[in-house]
Amino acid sequence: MTGTCFHCGLPLPEPGRWRAPVLGVPRNFCCAGCQAVASTIAAAGHARYYETRERPGAKPESLPDALAYDDPLAQRQFTDSNGPNERSATLILDRIRCAACLWLNEQTLRHVPGVLRADLNYTTQRARVAWDPVRCRLSDIVAATRAIGYDAYPYDPQRQGAFDRGARRKALWGLFVAGFGAMQVMMYAFPAYVDEGTGTLSREAEALMRWASLLLTAPVIVFSCGPFFSGAWRELRRLRPGMDTPIALGIGAGFAASAWATVTGTGAVYFDSIAMLAFLLLGARYLELAARQRAARSLDRLSRWSASTAFRLEDGKYVQAQAHELVKGDLVMVPAGDRIPADGVVERGSSSVDESLLTGEPLPLAKSPGSSICAGTLNLEQPLTMRVERAGGETRAAAIARLVERGAASRPRLVAAADRLAQVFTWIVLVVAALAGLHAGNGWVTIAVLVATCPCALALAAPIALTQVSGDLLARGVALTRASALETLASATDVVLDKTGTLTNGRFRIARVELSGRADSAECRALASGLEAGSRHPLARAFEEGKSVPVESIRNVPGRGLEGKVDGRTLRIGTENFCRELAAGPLPPPDSALTPVYLADELGWLAVFHLEDTLRAGADEAVAALQAAGLRVHLLSGDHPAAVSALAVRLGIAIWHGGASPQDKFGYAAQLQREGRVVAMVGDGLNDAPVLARANVSFAMGGGADTAQRHADYVLLGNSLDEVPSTFHQARRAMQIVRQNFGWALAYNAIVLPLAATGWIGPLEAAIGMAASSFIVVLNALRAGASAQEPEPWKASTSSSLSRSPSYS
Amino acid sequence: MESLYLLIPLSVAVVFLIGWVFWCALHGGQFDDLDRAGTDVLSEDE
Structure with missing residues (x-):
């Protein structure tokens, strides 16, 4: 074997890496691209090309790109490492046209050796792929999609912009x-319609009109109907007819028959129906495209910062660097008006930062040395110098973007069901159209059936509405991480709220210390501080200040407390029960309104810290709005029952449970589900992760633990409880719209199929009916996103984006 | 009626001409951002 690529004739960079049999002999290729092209050619039975060609084949144009995707530094930007044996990335798929393309790509990707998961989404035309970096490379995955005539590339905002x-x-x-x-x-x-047999229109004039119509319908077929024909071709090749097949058949056959009638001067012409059908269908599809792009754009904004440059301090000078090249510890200067390139802490300077991108919060926040700032937010006033803590894919913005992408890449159950239904229906349409045509002995009946009953409306009914809502939610600071969550949320009957960090801010301070007299206040505080040092529990933050005693072998018992050793003495801090198990003797009773934290050793209790938390702004209104929406509201907390009860009374929540461990919370949600309730859980902490996963649908606070966010269906990026009822409202509204659309699409098709099959509806009426039906469904679906622009009764008016414009300029 | 033989071919030609004008406008970026022009009037400076 020679040292050159079998396909393009260039030298082999890695001989033996890319091989494929062509004409019965294994061949070497220089790259995945050449290999893919050759394999495809061979698989299609066109390998003879290699025998008859006179010059080497052209190297595929996009080749360098595919290899560049394997570069580890570049991969940091768009891949997510989930352990040593798994990487995942979001790929943009090119040339996807329908659910069937999606299926083909999904199957192909899943069969690439080393690919662990592949989930595709038509709405955003993205694939979420997870693979084993040992067994395959990203360029192999890209090659697989190219081999079947599509293209895939890692998600890159700039490229996406040009593509859009x-x-x-x-x-x-x-x-x-x-x-x-x-x-x-x-x-x-x-003129032909007006004449209608009266004979005022001369045959020559009519022929002239027909020729002019032919001349103007031809560009419509050539320039506008391409998407229908290529879509239908792809569908037919795999015998999975979708909505393009009947349309393409109807338009193609209608045009051919009309053209023949024009040339021969006999029979009917339906140029007007064909052109109008194409126009109205394309109109509906254009609206769909615009809606899809609008929704994708709110997501793109989250990732846009990654393309930005940063000024990094190197040897006393600020040098320009790419945002993804930054590493922890770098000192970076952020000019006013620039996006912050990484997560970190302000070192010098003070300014205000617009965080609306991440949180939906419209008002800028003041930042000074010591404040933490997030990648992707906008520095408005003064230059800031920051110390980088997390960069690239590890930043909060990237994590959120990935969560939202996961949501966008998952397919709602409803959409999948609609696609299956549409496919079955298409087969019915094709069979009925053929039979009706044969029965009537008239090809126009076949065309009318094909056009009138194409299940376009059925296929469009759900995806647009759901896309609209998820895009809109993100703009308001609610990230939807699982597409089916909208369906579930709309049917929820019970809301379970966590207390600490959800209804309250989770910023505790010590209001009062009760002492046993065995140790003084300062010593108790120092011990507590030492025990809580490594904890991320919200209560731990109350002990952050002041001196602390080093504590050994700290053990965390989630939902109960911490245990550790000081000079051989075992200490516990946490709930009353947790400390009673260790301590001899009785413990003092808790104060009703405050949260008690007990500190004890084996001999007995040492101190009780009574902590105080503040109610989160908008908690009252949110609870009231949820109750007004007909939901049963529960308060479930690991906190002391007395403190939980006080809050429940204050907020008017009738069902409350205190002292619940993570297991209790999990069991509580499970019990409600056994009673047939659909449970929505709102929580924030590490302790809540199991129950968030168990509940039918869950919300996590954006400021809460990462684990909680990964298990949640919705992440409240702005930490605002107001968004909970408004998300409920919108989910219900969206599902109502989807139901209306399904109802309409099914009713329309059921009525029109017999009418068209029996010849009651001609091609013109069929075109009007079908296109109008699609339009109605699309326009109705677009309403799903519009609802949020109306002021909600429970929401104070937020300042519009216009009020902020002076600070941008 | 004879005028039809002039007017109809003329109308076809005009349609193609308008199509060409639209093509130029489209690829000149006229329709890339339809929302911005509406909000531009509201900004005070520039």
């Missing part, structure tokens, strides 16, 4: 040609 613009221009061009053509062709058709 191209798609929009193409769609707009097709729409314009179809619209303008349809308008003009209808003018030519008009």
Whole structure:
């Protein structure tokens, strides 16, 4: 074997890495791209090309890109490492047109050796892929999609922008040609309709009109109907007809028959119906495209910071660097008006920072030395110098973006069901159309059935509405991480609220210390501080200040407390029960309104710290709004029952449980589910992770523990409880719209199928009916996103983006 | 009626001309951002 690529003739960088049999002989290739092209050619039975060609094949244009994806430094930007044997990334898929393409790509990706998971989403045209870096490379995965005629590339905001613009221009061009053509062709058709057998229109004039119509419908077919034909071709090749097949057949056959009638001067022409059908369908699809891009854009904003540059201090000078090249400990200067390139702490300077991107909070926040700042937020006033703590894919913005992408990449059950239904329906349509045509002995009946009953409305009914809502939620600071969560949320009957960190701010301070007299206040505080030093529990933060005693072998018992040793003496800090198990003798009773934290050793209790927490702004209103929405509200907390009861009374929550361990919370949610309730859980902490996963649908506070966020369906990025009832409201509204759409689509198809099959509906009526049905469904779905712009009764008016514009300029 | 033989081919030509104008406008970026022009009037400076 020679040292050159079998496909393109270039030298082999890694001989033996890319191999494929062509014409019965294993061949070497220089890269995944050449290999993919050759394999595809061979698989399609066109390998003879290699025998007859005179020059080596062209190296595929996108090749360097695919290899560049394997670069570890570049991968830091778009991949997520979940342990040594798993990496995941979001890929943008090009040339996806329908659910069937999605299926093909999904199957192909899942069969790439080393690929662990692949989930595709039509709405965002993205694939979430997880693979084993030992067994395959990202470029192999990309090659797999290229081999079947699609393309995939890692998600890159700039490239996505260009891609979106191209798609929009193409769609707009097709729409314009179809619209303008349809308008003009209808003018030519008009005389024939008016004449209708009276004979005032001369045969020559009618022929002229028909020729003019043909001339103007041809561009509509060529420029506008391409998407239908290529979609149908792809569907037919795999015998999985979708919504493009009947449309393409109807349009193609209708145009051919009309053209034949024009040339021969006999029979009917339906140029006007064809052009109008194309126009209206493309109109509906353009709206769908625009909605999809709008929703994707709120997500893109989260990732845009990664493309930014940073000024890093190197040898006393600030040197420009890429944001993803930063590492922990770097000192970075952020000019006013720039996005902050990494998560970190302000070292010098004070400014205000717009965090609306991450939290939906419209007002800028003041930052001074010591404040933490997040990547992707906007520095508004003064230059800041910051110390980098997390960069690249580890930042909060990247973590949120990945959560939201996961949501966008998962397919709602409802959409999957609708796709299956649409597919079955398409087969029915094709069979009925053929039979009706044969029975009537008239090809126009077949065309009318194909066009009138295409299940486009069925396929469009749910995805647009759901996309609208998730995009809209993100703009308000609610990240949707699982697509099916909207369905579940709309049917929720019970809301279980956590207390600490959810209804309250979780910022505790010591209000009062009760002492046993065995140790003084300062010593007790120092012991408590030492025990709580490594804990991330919200209560631990009350002990952060002041001196602390070093404590050995600290053990964390989630939901109960901490245990440790000082000079051989075992100490416990935590709940009353936890300390009673260790301490001899009785413990003092808790104070009703405050949260008690007990400190004890084997001999007895040492101190009780009574901690005080503040109610989160908007908690009253949120609870009231949830109750007004007909939901049963529960308060469930690991806190002392007395403190929980006081809060429950204050907020008007009738069902409350205190002193609940993570297991109790889990059991509580499970018990409610056994009673047939659909449980929504709102929580924040590490302790809540199991119950968040157990509940039918869950919300996590954006400021809470990462584990909680990973298990939650919704993350409240702005830490605002107001968004809980408004998300409920919107989910219900969206599901109502989806139901309306399904109802409409099914009713329309059920009525129109027999009418068209028996010849009651001609091609013109069929075109109007079908296109109108699609339009109604799309327009109805677009309402799902619009609802949030109306002021909600429980929401104070937030300042609009315009009020902030002076600070940008 | 004879005027039709002039006017109809003329109308076809005009449609193609308008199509070409639209193509130029589209690829010149006229329709890339339809929301911005609406909000531009509200900003005070620039």
